[in-house]
Amino acid sequence: MTLDAATELDSVPPSADRPSAWLLVVAVIAALILGAVAGVLLLRPESTPGNASAEAGFARDMSVHHSQAVNMAFMVYDATEDEEIRRLAYDIINTQRAQIGMFSGWLQQWDLTQTSTAAPMAWADHSHEGPMVSYDDMPGMATDEQLAELEAASGVEAERLFLELMTEHHRGGVEMAEAVVPLTNREEVQRLAQTIVTGQSGEIEYMQDLLAERQ
Amino acid sequence: MKSKRSVLTGWVVLGVVIASALTACGADEPAAPTPAAQPDAVQLGEVVTFPDLTRDHSEDDIDYPQSPPVGGDHDPAWLDCNGVVYDEPVRDENAVHSLEHGAVWITYQPDVDAGDIDELRAKVDGGQYIFMSPYPDQNAPIMATAWGVQLAVASADDAALADFVQEYSQGSQTPEPGATCDGGVML
Numbered sequence: 198m199t200l201d202a203a204t205e206l207d208s209v210p211p212s213a214d215r216p217s218a219w220l221l222v223v224a225v226i227a228a229l230i231l232g233a234v235a236g237v238l239l240l241r242p243e244s245t246p247g248n249a250s251a252e253a254g255f256a257r258d259m260s261v262h263h264s265q266a267v268n269m270a271f272m273v274y275d276a277t278e279d280e281e282i283r284r285l286a287y288d289i290i291n292t293q294r295a296q297i298g299m300f301s302g303w304l305q306q307w308d309l310t311q312t313s314t315a316a317p318m319a320w321a322d323h324s325h326e327g328p329m330v331s332y333d334d335m336p337g338m339a340t341d342e343q344l345a346e347l348e349a350a351s352g353v354e355a356e357r358l359f360l361e362l363m364t365e366h367h368r369g370g371v372e373m374a375e376a377v378v379p380l381t382n383r384e385e386v387q388r389l390a391q392t393i394v395t396g397q398s399g400e401i402e403y404m405q406d407l408l409a410e411r412q
Numbered sequence: 413m414k415s416k417r418s419v420l421t422g423w424v425v426l427g428v429v430i431a432s433a434l435t436a437c438g439a440d441e442p443a444a445p446t447p448a449a450q451p452d453a454v455q456l457g458e459v460v461t462f463p464d465l466t467r468d469h470s471e472d473d474i475d476y477p478q479s480p481p482v483g484g485d486h487d488p489a490w491l492d493c494n495g496v497v498y499d500e501p502v503r504d505e506n507a508v509h510s511l512e513h514g515a516v517w518i519t520y521q522p523d524v525d526a527g528d529i530d531e532l533r534a535k536v537d538g539g540q541y542i543f544m545s546p547y548p549d550q551n552a553p554i555m556a557t558a559w560g561v562q563l564a565v566a567s568a569d570d571a572a573l574a575d576f577v578q579e580y581s582q583g584s585q586t587p588e589p590g591a592t593c594d595g596g597v598m599l
Contacts, residue, residue: 284596292591296590388584388589
């Protein structure tokens, strides 16, 4: 407030000024209260995903999916001395293991259990395909026989088998990540799902090059 | 439930209207002068963003449009980037892979003040998802680069540099969240 304005206010007779000043005070208090209410409503955290939500299903199923990738990567890491394959395996082990930690962290923050009794992929509404009874039915999962074959293989044979199995596994991972994007508006889920789509798509391309070099 | 919500909405709207009216009443004070635009060739202290970067693996040498590069295709092997101080220039194609993994790359012109280099070294050495190297071809004394973002500063103690590291080391721009900075290649 400038000096002039203050002088001007002082010169106005108090009796004439009072009512409008009170009105202003009441209006300011009302505005503050309403503003606070609006703030609480606007900033209130959204309710977190529920037990049967797509987000929870994705987090749980993708953890299982990633775990198999980590296991296969360990197998090929032990089965070959090839530097490129071992680096790819090392990358997959670390990245997907860290992402499993992110899925687990979401479920903890949402106050949900890490596993559920829901059928695999039930969250993705693949009803036309019938209910899945086993995690092995999830897109791109290797069978127990294929895993045993990889475990038994060594050298370039193990490398080829790994690249083939991991390519299929990544294609399935991309399919699952793409499935959750339209089903969620949670930023952390969309962001990680998108990075899985682009990251694993890129790795599929790279693995095709590595496979071609080994034919 | 619905009617309760619409009543609440009504109050909120009323509150916002009153609040804006009061704000408008108080708005006759002179506005602060807008700072003049800085016409520097290299914008110091401003984070520049580079969208839509490709990210395929390639063992070829790549001609990147920025110095240092901010992203794009890269070598299958990432450069070790957990607090590593490289005293010689590193290979762009490996360093870009480290950016993809979420690292911040601190670079400096080789003739920059020795005290600045020591200060950068102290910030980087032993850290996580951060590495540094000299970069003779860059157009600012000190630069910080993460995937798709870059900052140029004049000195190591510029607060914008610390802010950049905090924001972008494993930041939300990271294309591969969770990827590691260990187990790659050294120089």
